[in-house]
Amino acid sequence: MKIAPALLQQIVDHARREAPVECCGFVVLRDGRAVDVVPVQNTAHSPLRFEFAPADVLALGQVEEAVIYHSHTRSAPRPSQTDINFAANWPGMEWLIIGVAGDEPEVRNWRIADGQVSEAEVQVEG
Numbered sequence: 001m002k003i004a005p006a007l008l009q010q011i012v013d014h015a016r017r018e019a020p021v022e023c024c025g026f027v028v029l030r031d032g033r034a035v036d037v038v039p040v041q042n043t044a045h046s047p048l049r050f051e052f053a054p055a056d057v058l059a060l061g062q063v064e065e066a067v068i069y070h071s072h073t074r075s076a077p078r079p080s081q082t083d084i085n086f087a088a089n090w091p092g093m094e095w096l097i098i099g100v101a102g103d104e105p106e107v108r109n110w111r112i113a114d115g116q117v118s119e120a121e122v123q124v125e126g
């Protein structure tokens with residue numbers, strides 16, 4: 001996926017605002033390029049996992065092309081076992097994770113299929 005710096009900044013700001021609780025939301029894409037960031041509430045209110053409200057799951061279901069994002073506030077931005085289990089509900093989805101444990105935010109994108117994790121591309125460009 002490609003994302004403009006200003007949109008990525010919205011996600012980083014969301015992550016920092018919610019820390020130490022994980023933030024979550026989704027990015028609407030068009031032809032692989034981010035066009036909108038939709039922050040949603042983490043109804044789990046947890047620093048270790050996230051959950052979408054049913055209405056937000058429905059909203060995401062209406063979007064043709066999207067990636068789900070969430071933050072890791074205490075660990076590296078790699079999918080946790082909880083994320084891998086959760087991803088089983090969203091086949092084909094990419095997962096953008098924003099690590100805000102260190103001074104500099106770290107953004108990585110992942111594909112999770114059948115419990116297997118592989119890194120997906122994320123290009124930050126205007």
Ligand SMILES: [Zn+2]
Pocket residue numbers: 048049070071072078079080083097
């Ligand atoms: Zn996670």
